[in-house]
Amino acid sequence: MAVLRNIDEQLTEEFKKLPIDYWDFEGEDTKELTHGLHNYPAVMVYPIYRNIIDIVKRHGEVETFLDPFMGSGTGLVEGKLAGFNKVYGTDLNPLAVLLSKVKTTVLKEDSVDIQDKLLRENIEQAFVSSKQLLDNIDNYIAEKGLDVSAKDGWGSDAHVILREYLDTYNSGLKIPDFKNMGYWFKPRVILELQLIKDIILQIENEDFRNFFLVCFSETARYVSNTRNGEFKLFRIKKEKVADFNPDVKIEFYKYLDRNIEKIKDFDKRCNNDCEVSVAFEDTRILDSVPDNSIDLMITSPPYGDSKTTVAYGQFSRPSLWWLDLELMDIEELNQVDNNLLGGKKVDKDFECELSSRTLEKAIKEIKEKDLDRARDVYSFYEDLDKAMESITKKMRHNSYQFWVVGNRTVKEVKLLTNEIISELGEKYGLVEVYDIPRNIPNKVMPSRNSPTNETGKTVSTMTNEHIVVLRKDRE
Numbered sequence: 412m413a414v415l416r417n418i419d420e421q422l423t424e425e426f427k428k429l430p431i432d433y434w435d436f437e438g439e440d441t442k443e444l445t446h447g448l449h450n451y452p453a454v455m456v457y458p459i460y461r462n463i464i465d466i467v468k469r470h471g472e473v474e475t476f477l478d479p480f481m482g483s484g485t486g487l488v489e490g491k492l493a494g495f496n497k498v499y500g501t502d503l504n505p506l507a508v509l510l511s512k513v514k515t516t517v518l519k520e521d522s523v524d525i526q527d528k529l530l531r532e533n534i535e536q537a538f539v540s541s542k543q544l545l546d547n548i549d550n551y552i553a554e555k556g557l558d559v560s561a562k563d564g565w566g567s568d569a570h571v572i573l574r575e576y577l578d579t580y581n582s583g584l585k586i587p588d589f590k591n592m593g594y595w596f597k598p599r600v601i602l603e604l605q606l607i608k609d610i611i612l613q614i615e616n617e618d619f620r621n622f623f624l625v626c627f628s629e630t631a632r633y634v635s636n637t638r639n640g641e642f643k644l645f646r647i648k649k650e651k652v653a654d655f656n657p658d659v660k661i662e663f664y665k666y667l668d669r670n671i672e673k674i675k676d677f678d679k680r681c682n683n684d685c686e687v688s689v690a691f692e693d694t695r696i697l698d699s700v701p702d703n704s705i706d707l708m709i710t711s712p713p714y715g716d717s718k719t720t721v722a723y724g725q726f727s728r729p730s731l732w733w734l735d736l737e738l739m740d741i742e743e744l745n746q747v748d749n750n751l752l753g754g755k756k757v758d759k760d761f762e763c764e765l766s767s768r769t770l771e772k773a774i775k776e777i778k779e780k781d782l783d784r785a786r787d788v789y790s791f792y793e794d795l796d797k798a799m800e801s802i803t804k805k806m807r808h809n810s811y812q813f814w815v816v817g818n819r820t821v822k823e824v825k826l827l828t829n830e831i832i833s834e835l836g837e838k839y840g841l842v843e844v845y846d847i848p849r850n851i852p853n854k855v856m857p858s859r860n861s862p863t864n865e866t867g868k869t870v871s872t873m874t875n876e877h878i879v880v881l882r883k884d885r886e
């Protein structure tokens with residue numbers, strides 16, 4: 412392991428020279444290679460990671476890389492492409508874990524073609540042998556007088572109704588049983604999804620099985636009754652449900668075609684021995700990463716608690732309900748957001764005890780306006796502080812941390828997370844090297860959303876971002 416040097420001056424020089432729009436990436440294709448395999452909320456576009464990595468590599472040595480809020484794995488893919496020895500990522504959303512694994516796994520072009528052909532043949536066969544089952548389901552539901560857009564009846568009992576239907580055909584097709592399944596999925600859609608899923612699950616090779624599950628996950632989201640383009644879980648209007656009849660197989664093939672191109676491109680571009688560790692783990696713990704081992708960290712943490720900012724868990728539910736990932740029981744899936752940073756409110760009589768004067772001032776102002784919101788906000792920063800402590804423990808002396816953070820406004824009080832991070836880091840031996848402001852024309856997230864969860868109610872939550880560069884100044 413090479414000794415890391417302090418390269419503050421060189422980095423500062425470079426950052427100063429960069430044009431103001433250097434970090435905008437407006438109009439660029441940010442979905443190349445495996446970056447485009449699956450949607451995810453608030454993805455940080457890959458050129459940010461790539462450019463930071465290039466700049467740091469020009470001046471210093473990097474062998475190990477960490478993204479402790481890896482999300483869909485953008486940073487891990489870039490770390491692997493950069494050819495580091497070891498790349499680590501953690502996240503508490505099971506969907507993030509699956510996506511990060513698949514996006515960083517090279518599949519050989521020849522094998523991809525073979526597996527793809529086999530999969531399609533098996534799907535076609537299954538659809539032919541289940542033709543009657545699929546063609547008659549809508550009549551069966553209509554004859555029973557069920558309204559497929561109703562919350563009660565089909566909405567709540569879809570599992571029981573479908574089981575009875577399948578029994579009339581002596582079909583052994585297993586169907587999932589998550590809460591309000593019929594509210595989110597139509598009858599034929601459920602049967603078709605299950606047929607495809609069963610075939611994918613028969614694939615023995617785990618890497619291929621996971622790759623196809625990612626295609627399936629995008630499909631499940633798309634063919635569900637959820638509104639596209641929303642991160643929170645809202646259903647399409649009741650009156651639109653009856654006419655929404657997606658062809659599950661066609662949609663699946665579309666995602667498959669797209670993703671096969673991307674995974675093949677990744678194979679062409681990525682031929683190195685970089686080892687990737689993807690862990691389902693809380694950033695406040697980070698047992699999966701050895702102490703004093705990381706040379707470079709780049710991450711975009713959440714902007715605040717999931718409830719009032721970006722609901723990663725809620726976004727992932729239509730996929731997670733179907734994926735049977737072993738990381739969590741089906742009942743726990745609806746709790747993902749509560750486990751993320753800021754997921755649990757602090758007590759009503761809390762005091763601001765974190766070492767940041769900027770935060771203290773903001774909390775005081777929010778508290779005067781709305782104690783409840785102040786509890787959410789403080790809880791987020793308390794968790795972020797814990798995450799900074801555990802991350803820094805994993806980092807080496809003179810290693811660099813790049814925090815890409817958004818400053819949001821709560822109760823008309825601006826939360827200067829860039830300054831707060833820098834102040835919180837001091838007690839862990841972190842020094843601020845530079846603070847780069849950036850516009851976010853490309854950020855895949857709404858700048859307005861509804862903190863109250865009410866459809867149509869919007870407030871501005873975020874306008875710009877900062878890349879805060881910190882160096883660990885302690886052995």
Ligand SMILES: C[S@@+](CC[C@H](N)C(=O)[O-])C[C@H]1O[C@@H](n2cnc3c(N)ncnc32)[C@H](O)[C@@H]1O
Pocket residue numbers: 451452453454455456479480481482483484485486501502503504507692693694695710711712713714723750751752
């Ligand atoms: C802004 S997103 C990261 C996006 C990522 N850079 C990408 O390109 O997809 C923040 C991520 O932090 C994760 N997260 C929030 N709290 C966490 C915690 N306590 N431990 C681990 N991950 C957490 C969320 O699940 C989410 O995936």
